[in-house]
Structure formats: C-alpha cells, structure tokens
Amino acid sequence: MSTVRIGIIGIGMIGEEHIRRCSQVLSGAEIVALFDLNTDRANDVIAKYSLDAHVAESAETLIHDPAVDAVFVTSWGGTHAAYVLEAIAAGKYVFCEKPLATTVSDCERIVAAEVDGGHRLVQVGFMRPYDSGYRDLKARIDDGTIGEVLMVHAAHRNPSVGDTYTTDMAITDTLIHELDVLRWLLNDEFVSVQVLFPRGTSVAHAKLKDPQLVILHTKRGVIADIEVFVNCQYGYEIRCAVVGEKGEVALPEFPAPVVRHGGAISQTVLMDWKKRFIAAYDTEIQDFINGVSDGKLRGPDAWAGYLAAATADACLRAQISGEIEPVSIISRPDFYKH
Numbered sequence: 001m002s003t004v005r006i007g008i009i010g011i012g013m014i015g016e017e018h019i020r021r022c023s024q025v026l027s028g029a030e031i032v033a034l035f036d037l038n039t040d041r042a043n044d045v046i047a048k049y050s051l052d053a054h055v056a057e058s059a060e061t062l063i064h065d066p067a068v069d070a071v072f073v074t075s076w077g078g079t080h081a082a083y084v085l086e087a088i089a090a091g092k093y094v095f096c097e098k099p100l101a102t103t104v105s106d107c108e109r110i111v112a113a114e115v116d117g118g119h120r121l122v123q124v125g126f127m128r129p130y131d132s133g134y135r136d137l138k139a140r141i142d143d144g145t146i147g148e149v150l151m152v153h154a155a156h157r158n159p160s161v162g163d164t165y166t167t168d169m170a171i172t173d174t175l176i177h178e179l180d181v182l183r184w185l186l187n188d189e190f191v192s193v194q195v196l197f198p199r200g201t202s203v204a205h206a207k208l209k210d211p212q213l214v215i216l217h218t219k220r221g222v223i224a225d226i227e228v229f230v231n232c233q234y235g236y237e238i239r240c241a242v243v244g245e246k247g248e249v250a251l252p253e254f255p256a257p258v259v260r261h262g263g264a265i266s267q268t269v270l271m272d273w274k275k276r277f278i279a280a281y282d283t284e285i286q287d288f289i290n291g292v293s294d295g296k297l298r299g300p301d302a303w304a305g306y307l308a309a310a311t312a313d314a315c316l317r318a319q320i321s322g323e324i325e326p327v328s329i330i331s332r333p334d335f336y337k338h
C-alpha cells in the first residue's frame with residue numbers, strides 16, 4: 001500500500017494530536033475523513049492543519065468508506081467498542097486509543113470478532129512500550145542487571161482533572177497505562193489487586209476519591225505499588241522504579257534544564273501528558289502506519305487491551321470491597337500467542 005488513508009473518529013485532545021503528527025511529523029499516511037459529534041470541531045481541525053479531508057456523515061459511514069484504509073478511534077472510552085467492532089466487521093485496520101473498551105465483556109467481544117476474522121486488525125493505544133525510558137528499563141530487567149525482580153514502586157500523577165472524572169476513572173482512564181506497561185515490562189501476569197484510599201486531598205470534588213494506592217500481585221510473586229494522584233497540583237509525573245535482587249532500575253526524570261538563578265536551583269515540571277510521551281506517540285503511530293502498509297500490525301494487540309481491562313475490573317471491585325480481589329482471565333486464544 002502506498003499512502004495509508006486514515007479516517008478518524010473523535011477529534012478531541014488526542015485526536016487532534018494524532019492528526020497533527022500524521023500530517024506534520026510522520027510519513028506514509030494522510031487523514032482523509034473525520035467524524036466527531038461536534039461537527040464544528042472537525043471542520044476547525046481540517047482548517048487548522050490544511051487537511052485535504054472531509055467530515056463524514058457518521059462514524060459508520062467513515063468506517064465503511066472505501067477511500068478509508070484504516071480507522072483511528074479517539075472518541076470517549078465508552079464509545080470505543082462499537083466502533084472497533086464495526087471496523088473489524090468492515091475488515092479495516094483500527095488504532096483504538098486506550099481503553100480498548102470500558103467493560104471486560106466488550107473487550108471479549110472484540111477479541112472474539114478479531115479471532116473469527118482470522119487476521120489481526122486491532123492496535124490499542126498503549127504508547128508506553130514505545131517509550132525509550134521504559135524500553136531501557138526492560139532491557140536492564142531482561143539482561144539480568146538487577147537480578148530477579150522483587151518489587152515495583154510507581155506513581156501516576158496529574159496536576160488536576162475536571163469534575164466529570166470519578167473514582168473509577170483513576171483505574172479505567174489513568175492506571176490502565178500502568179496495568180499494560182508493567183505486565184509488558186515484567187513479562188508476568190497480575191493475579192490479584194487491592195486498592196487503598198489514603199487521606200483524601202481537599203482539592204478533589206465529592207465524586208472522586210484522590211489519591212489512591214493500588215497494590216498488584218503477580219504470578220511470580222512480585223508486588224507493585226502504584227500511586228494514582230490526579231489532583232497533585234504541581235505537575236504531570238510518571239515514576240517507575242523496579243527493585244531486583246541485585247539493584248534497581250528507574251525511569252529517568254523528563255529532561256528539563258537545571259536553572260540556577262536568584263539564590264535557587266530549579267527545574268520545570270510538565271503540566272500535562274502531551275509532551276511527556278511525545279516521542280513514544282510518534283513511534284507508536286508510525287509503527288501502526290507501517291503495520292497497515294505491510295499488512296502486519298506489531299503494537300499492543302486486542303489481547304493486551306483485554307488483559308488491562310480484566311485487571312482494571314478487579315481494581316474496581318477492590319475499590320468497593322476494600323479486599324484483595326482476584327484477577328480472572330479467560331484462556332488466551334492461540335491467535336494471540338505470538
């Protein structure tokens with residue numbers, strides 16, 4: 001395939017980011033069709049990036065348009081499953097932002113539909129395995145530098161969230177990245193989870209318990225503690241330290257100049273997620289474009305989306321019960337044993 005023609009559904013923050021990178025940074029793709037419930041927004045983005053594209057009548061029209069080779073689903077999480085299933089039914093490659101779906105049963109439906117079709121079509125927007133920091137960590141774990149892994153200490157902090165963000169979203173929208181990347185990093189599976197609620201910040205609104213501390217146990221006995229704090233006020237920070245028998249490997253700080261001025265040493269912290277993994281998003285989307293082009297996707301698959309959702313589901317149960325909850329997983333179809 002020469003140029004991959006992309007149709008994109010959901011032109012919010014990340015939809016626009018992916019349009020910018022496809023049209024200005026990456027190669028081999030062009031955006032040809034857009035759909036958003038907010039048509040003005042889609043038209044504005046076409047104008048802003050001078051796209052040679054049209055606004056589709058509906059998401060379904062866009063998916064079935066013969067001039068669209070691949071679909072991006074970047075609308076709200078609850079809308080993903082229907083669009084991904086429609087794309088699979090149309091035999092189209094589909095890049096779906098995380099989460100693959102907001103329920104485990106929808107993820108199972110997607111997995112079943114892809115397996116029935118017999119050809120891999122779905123890539124999930126877990127970009128952290130493309131990040132050089134995480135890749136370095138994995139290399140040090142896999143080459144035995146720190147010996148057998150025993151523990152992980154991680155944190156996912158956002159400066160603030162809007163008033164539609166609720167306690168469950170700390171898991172399904174935010175922690176979901178750690179649920180995917182830690183499984184990949186450790187090459188291990190989660191077997192049980194617990195969620196603890198420390199003293200809550202006074203900044204969070206009434207429907208959000210913030211921060212939360214999630215404790216994950218893996219099959220090999222590793223324990224990972226992950227802080228999710230989405231109103232930390234001071235910035236956007238992702239931390240991950242893996243402790244082994246012989247040492248520790250940790251993600252580097254996001255590079256920023258160290259400023260000495262006025263009797264102080266200071267360093268700026270990012271205030272949102274867009275720049276923190278900007279290079280990883282570029283590599284992720286280029287990999288998807290290349291995969292569509294040669295008919296072989298390589299990035300996180302629907303099974304990874306399912307595993308993250310199943311672990312998130314156990315976390316949601318643990319939020320309510322306060323107990324250690326098991327993670328239950330269906331048996332992996334041979335289709336995903338690659």
Ligand code: NAD
Pocket residue numbers: 009010011012013014015035036037038041059074075076077079097098099125126127173273
């Ligand atoms: P957003 O609210 O900025 O944008 C969502 C857009 O989807 C809006 O323009 C809305 O009008 C549109 N929309 C909603 N329902 C729709 C429907 N049924 N059909 C078509 N359009 C619809 O949200 P966002 O921050 O861009 O997040 C979108 C998705 O991307 C979410 O699933 C989110 O979890 C994910 N995301 C991933 C990352 C990442 O780091 N990988 C970062 C941000 C967002």
Ligand code: ISE
Pocket residue numbers: 158173174177273
């Ligand atoms: C957002 O949707 C993302 O995916 C970001 O990567 C994450 O850090 C943030 O918490 C989410 O809301």
